[in-house]
Amino acid sequence: MACLAAFAALCPAVALAVPAPAGALIESQAVVSYFNTELGIYESVSTNVVVTRVNSVKAIEVVSDQxxxxxxxxxxxxxxxxRNTGNAPLSPSATLEQVAGHHANLVDIRAVIDQNRNGTADPGEWELTPDMAIELPVGGELPVIVQFATPASSHDGQLAALRLSAKDGSVADAATGTVIMSSTGLVLEKSATENEVQAGGRLRYGLRLRNNGANAVAAYAQLDGSSILIDGAAASGILVRDARPLNTRVVNAESAAGFVALQLHFSFEVSSSSGRLMGAPPA
Known part of the structure; x- marks a missing residue:
């Protein structure tokens, strides 16, 4: 229990603006300056100081629907x-449930706390249960990976869904993951080797593209009406695009398992030393 509380405290939601903490005092004073023509000098006049105490407001967010x-x-x-989006610490409980009213239920469901934040559930990482004590500081977040399997008896077009809910007293939120059964379906997963890197350090990302369907996915030669060009030559394949974070630069891109590293210059024209794109055969 205590370990989970400590872990949550080490996972701040850095992308969120942290609100003023509960009980903090906000002081405000207005000042007006003007030129006194009779005295020939600039003068300033200040108001009294207004002091406001920040109330405690709890808020929680679960992201995102997918x-x-x-x-x-x-x-x-x-x-x-x-995520804790309020200005007071939270002690929420988390529950995972099947969404009623769909065609099928998912099986072998397991929720895992992504302790190293690499985007996958690794051996030894804690399983999230409804009775687990979670402590989220102001601005903190808890990453959760939900693993599941689709039923063998399902058919194309059928739906199944899971909902992850978090609640602390009167504040609650939820996000839903939906599965659409399809005989041809690509799944793209992204992982990182580090969750914290010093300025100038190296961060290694991994992309894994899988064809979870029973049939091959056909290559295509156009996107949104524009031809795919590699080194000026028309090509066909399956293009995976991954935007580079603005505060980073690409040092090296490796090709593996059917992937060919490309750099997008403009529109859909790409270049590479190999000059080819690869499709995705059934897994």
Whole structure:
């Protein structure tokens, strides 16, 4: 229990603006300056100081809703975050449930706390249960990976969904992961080797593209009406685009398992030393 509380405290939601803490005092004073023509000098006049005490406001957010296409009898995952967006510490409970009213139920469901924040559930990471004590400081977040499998008896077009909910007293939120059964469905997963890097340090990302369907995914030669060009020559394949964070630069890109590293210059024209794109055969 205590370990989880300590871990949550080490996972701040850095992308969020942290609000003023409960009980903090905000002082405000207005000042007007003007030129006194009679005295020939600038003068300033100040108001009294107004002091406001910040009330305690609890708020929680679970992000985000997501949809994947998967074949029957295949394995997948959803990635969620439970965030404290208020100005007071939270002690929420988290629950995972099937969404009623769909065609099928997912099986082999397991929620895992992504302790190293690499986007996957690794051996030894804690399983999230409804009775687990969670402590989220102001601005903190808890990354959660939900693993599941699709039922073998499902058919194309059928839906199944899971909902992750978090609640602390009167504040609550939830996010839903939806699976659409499909005989042809690509799944793209991203992982990172480090969750914290010093300025100038190296961060290694990994992309894993899987065809979870029973049929091959055909290559294509156009996107949004524009031809795919590699080194000026028309090409066909499956293009995976991953925007580079603005505060980073690409040092090296490796090709593996059918991927060919490309750099997008403009529109859909790409360049590489190999001059080819690869499709994705069935897994």
């Amino acid at each position: 949809t994947v296409f998967m074949a029957p009898a295949s394995v997948g995952q959803f990635a969620f975050f439970i």
